[in-house]
Amino acid sequence: MDHLGVVLGGVPTTLLVTATCFGVGAVLGLVLVTGRRSGSVVVRGLSRTIIDLLRGIPPIVFLFIVFFGIGSGAIRLSPFVAAVIGLGLISAAHLAEIYRGSLLAVHRGQFEAAQALGLGRVTTYTRVVGPQAVRVAIPGMVTWAISLLKDSALVSTIGVAEIMSVTNQDARSSGSSLTPFVIAAAIYIALGSPLAYLSRYLERKLSLKGAR
Amino acid sequence: MTEPLTSPARPILSIEGLSKQFGDHTAVDDVSLDVRPGEVVAIIGPSGSGKSTLLRCINLLESPTTGRITVGGIPTEVDGKVSQRELVALRRKVGMVFQSFNLFPHLTVLRNISLPQERVLGRSRAEADARSMALLEQVGLASKASSHPPRCSGGQQQRVAIARALALDPSVMLFDEPTSALDPELGLEVLSVMRQLADEGMTMIVVTHEIHFASDVADRLIVMADGRIIEQGDPKTVIDDPQVERTRTFLSAIRDR
Numbered sequence: 001m002d003h004l005g006v007v008l009g010g011v012p013t014t015l016l017v018t019a020t021c022f023g024v025g026a027v028l029g030l031v032l033v034t035g036r037r038s039g040s041v042v043v044r045g046l047s048r049t050i051i052d053l054l055r056g057i058p059p060i061v062f063l064f065i066v067f068f069g070i071g072s073g074a075i076r077l078s079p080f081v082a083a084v085i086g087l088g089l090i091s092a093a094h095l096a097e098i099y100r101g102s103l104l105a106v107h108r109g110q111f112e113a114a115q116a117l118g119l120g121r122v123t124t125y126t127r128v129v130g131p132q133a134v135r136v137a138i139p140g141m142v143t144w145a146i147s148l149l150k151d152s153a154l155v156s157t158i159g160v161a162e163i164m165s166v167t168n169q170d171a172r173s174s175g176s177s178l179t180p181f182v183i184a185a186a187i188y189i190a191l192g193s194p195l196a197y198l199s200r201y202l203e204r205k206l207s208l209k210g211a212r
Numbered sequence: 213m214t215e216p217l218t219s220p221a222r223p224i225l226s227i228e229g230l231s232k233q234f235g236d237h238t239a240v241d242d243v244s245l246d247v248r249p250g251e252v253v254a255i256i257g258p259s260g261s262g263k264s265t266l267l268r269c270i271n272l273l274e275s276p277t278t279g280r281i282t283v284g285g286i287p288t289e290v291d292g293k294v295s296q297r298e299l300v301a302l303r304r305k306v307g308m309v310f311q312s313f314n315l316f317p318h319l320t321v322l323r324n325i326s327l328p329q330e331r332v333l334g335r336s337r338a339e340a341d342a343r344s345m346a347l348l349e350q351v352g353l354a355s356k357a358s359s360h361p362p363r364c365s366g367g368q369q370q371r372v373a374i375a376r377a378l379a380l381d382p383s384v385m386l387f388d389e390p391t392s393a394l395d396p397e398l399g400l401e402v403l404s405v406m407r408q409l410a411d412e413g414m415t416m417i418v419v420t421h422e423i424h425f426a427s428d429v430a431d432r433l434i435v436m437a438d439g440r441i442i443e444q445g446d447p448k449t450v451i452d453d454p455q456v457e458r459t460r461t462f463l464s465a466i467r468d469r
């Protein structure tokens with residue numbers, strides 16, 4: 001009757017799925033936000049459409065499209081890879097919007113000063129605007145990481161053996177449903193709270209250093 | 213334009229037929245202006261008369277609708293597309309100081325001045341820092357080198373902004389109401405740095421409402437209204453005896469404040 005031990009067995013996979021999807025989303029989100037701010041109308045429109053689609057489709061539907069729709073056709077995708085593609089792309093869209101909002105929060109004068117000094121686009125973003133935008137983006141990014149941690153339960157439906165999946169099996173085989181799921185709930189909360197703490201800590205630290 | 217290239221009378225900055233339209237509103241209307249090396253030109257005029265837009269067109273923060281800008285003998289046709297190379301070349305020669313300072317708040321005062329030198333001129337960090345410190349000394353802020361801008365007063369921030377622009381060795385400095393956001397006594401310390409700069413022979417175009425600065429320091433005063441230059445000449449002459457009715461009205465309005 002070691003429900004806790006069984007449910008804990010799913011933790012590494014949950015963390016791996018969450019972290020990988022977040023990493024993929026953080027990087028692809030940069031690509032999308034760059035597209036969103038491109039000088040070309042076509043690139044802007046395309047990036048915007050991709051972001052809107054990824055944010056508009058329910059995550060479970062998108063996961064099924066990736067795994068059952070695409071991943072079982074010409075190309076075969078393992079459940080883990082399908083999960084990372086699915087939730088990674090959805091994360092990219094959400095993080096792109098968070099980045100975009102944080103860039104809008106940087107005063108226009110910062111871009112103008114950088115331009116007037118003759119700084120290039122890359123330097124402007126990496127050295128001037130980026131570091132200021134990051135401070136604004138961090139709380140939203142951590143909030144997204146917490147959502148992603150919870151949404152990772154969805155990938156149990158395509159057969160990834162994370163917390164939800166092992167809990168479900170445990171409930172079926174033991175015949176006891178309440179205890180395993182309550183334990184799972186407690187574990188999600190325990191995993192999420194350091195993130196919330198981290199968010200507050202970083203916010204404080206970055207705002208002190210920036211001395212705004 | 214028959215003077216030899218080396219003639220000191222040759223303008224360092226020449227603006228020909230510059231216009232800027234926002235939709236169907238003409239913010240700058242066919243302005244031409246030659247600035248001699250070392251000349252200090254003050255621009256005054258009512259709000260909305262196109263002063264900021266004119267300055268912003270000179271370093272292409274706004275792309276002018278038509279016109280030609282020549283800095284240091286190299287012309288840039290600004291109607292149509294300006295290439296990235298021309299853009300960078302032009303901005304390298306023109307320094308700009310904004311009303312709202314626009315220092316980078318996450319960088320120290322020293323980094324604010326050194327980073328552009330490293331990135332734009334390719335100076336090493338040591339070279340850049342040495343130049344930054346010399347300039348900070350000059351504007352009286354050496355002690356603030358390791359502070360962050362939000363910890364400095366507005367007057368201090370504006371002096372750092374001036375040092376940051378000077379560090380790139382511009383041929384011309386543009387100032388857009390550099391003291392308008394400051395309390396009068398803080399404005400004075402900025403004006404004194406600008407006066408010192410003018411004495412050292414820097415070519416400057418200064419949009420300002422500081423009529424004393426204009427009359428004491430400027431070599432020429434330009435009055436703008438509705439995107440055009442409506443009057444220009446020796447500052448004292450223009451101030452004491454304006455020829456255009458609108459200049460008279462505007463001058464009495466700012467005197468009354």
Ligand SMILES: Nc1ncnc2c1ncn2[C@@H]1O[C@H](COP(=O)(O)OP(=O)(O)O)[C@@H](O)[C@H]1O
Pocket residue numbers: 234238239257258259260261262263264265266
């Ligand atoms: N980005 C812009 N878009 C539309 N209109 C603008 C823009 N910038 C300035 N203008 C207009 O151009 C005119 C000149 O503005 P500006 O150059 O700022 O005047 P000044 O600096 O003399 O007060 C104003 O009517 C202003 O509303």
Ligand SMILES: [Mg+2]
Pocket residue numbers: 263264265389
């Ligand atoms: Mg203005």
